Amino acid sequence: MIHLPVLFLFLPIVIALIIYLIQSSHIHWLVFPMQLILIVSFIFYVIAWKNDPSIGVLVFGGWDETIAITFLLDALNLTFVGLTIFFFSIIFFYAFKSNYHEKKFFFFLAFLESVFLGLLMTNDLFNLFVFLEVIALLVTLLITYRKGENALKAGLQYLLLASMASILYLIGVLLLYYVFGHLNIALMKDTMPSVLNTNLVKLAYGLIITGIGLKAAVFPLYAWLPKAHGVAPSSVSALLSGLVVKAALYLLMRLHGEMFHAPYEFSTVIFWLGMISALAGVIFAMVQKDLKQILAYHTVSQVGLMFIGLSFNQGNSFLGGWLHILNHAVFKGLLFLAAGVIIKAYQTKKVYDIQGVFKTLPWTASLMLIGILSITGAPLFNGYVSKSMLKYAFKDEMFIMFLFNLINLGTIISFSKVAMMLFGKPHLKVLIKRASISQHLPMTIVAITSLVIGLFYQPLITWIYDIVPYAIHLEDARIYLEYIFWVSLGFNLYYFILKRDYRPLAKIRELTMTFPTANFLLLVFLVSMVAFLYLA
């Protein structure tokens, strides 16, 4: 039982190799038994871990803990492991039929699953770097999988920027090794407050935060994300936005929240970084006309919200940030998957050209509506829960509450645009009458998960973290009235301002960033982070 995490890492990688090497056109059926084994063994492991949390520390090879490769499983990364296994099962299901003849696609996906699980479980800073780099390589291959012109450009920029971020992270790790003499995260966490050479640790902190910031696409460093997520195949977009971006947020929780946070006060900067990228993401999302670009820019804004929660600034708001990671995976995954079906049916990505999805694809449209309600924070759905938990810690600060409402209003405005394509009369010829069951089933499961988390978040959090979260009174009519008020305001703003597409709005849409500019911003970001750390 204690060695089950090794199975999580090696089973997908072995299956991936078998899929790649064996010459049979049906060999990728193997991914389903693989996911089944992973789910069952994960459940067994969690039950065993709940009885005895000490089995979470794994030291390989009988070496001393300071030089051995170690795994550490606790409440934080076990939830992420569960999310990863769940999300990959959904993606395998969804992509299975449409990519049936593409063995390599499943090879990359299974490989990515293994590497991602490794990233979550390892307790070694250098192994984290290796996993980050391999994830960047695999994601590049998945983005450029169809070899479209834009996909190749986006993939190249993503690869170079992501490897820059990894290198900055590596310099930080190197400095930490120089100070501590080992790379074990758990041991480093214990000795961090008593370190004497704080200058080098501060520099390392700044470098690591910059690396994480680029991987998470916070405000000035987001240039690669909408390009990459917008041009990838829909199942890959869902995977990237739903899961792979969360690797950086997991690192933020691990390294900022648990390791550096105690001796160095930096949470205010992270908080405002999150706030600015939430606002900027919403502004850019509002003016887009491409369905997948809208969803991709919203990832930037939602990641900003998670940064706010995970800055550990105030009270229990980190619980909100943590829950928002899971919720965002659920509803953004649902939105991208449904958008994939709609784009395939209408053969266009332009929001204004698609109309009447409820008439042509009723079930897909209802699922899309659930995703929209969830991301705009409608009560009863999961997005509402985590957003209110985030806001609750700041309820006394008027200005921050105003900014939160502004972000939510922007989300509603841009999703009014998406929601409008569900209604009306279809005037384009639709290629497919009905999405296949292998696509509808996983989407329905995700939609049900969205409702379940929205209603039963309290027992879930209490079970995982032993903290009783702030309770939301769903019987209170005011929350529904408040939501209706914001929706009507947002819809009117959309209808009378955004739809006209005035010149300044078009100007914002046409803003692009060249690669040297993105690198310049990366260095400016790095210098300012280090400066903040030294001045604080």
Add this chain to the structure above:
Amino acid sequence: MEPLLSIAVILIGMYGLIASETIIKSVFSATMIESGVILLFLNLGALNGGVIPISDGVNLVIVDPIPQALMITTIVIGSTVTSLALILSIKVFHNNGSIHWKDITK
């Protein structure tokens, strides 16, 4: 002295990333930064002036072997990233007829 030289290599690479206008130069700049990091880490591990960590029974002062083990991994990963980036730039060149970032990010 040597750590400062490796830091200089890293900084030159960073300048290259900001200033270079073509894909190939950007890829090379990224490779330079990585080489600088590798040199820096190896230097920091060998500050005690020891010999390579293979014991011959005479020299008892050896350098820290962990940086060497880590950096060989970094070299492998770096070469993979460079080769993938170069392949992608060839494909981008075939599609666009140009390797200038200005023509590509439109």
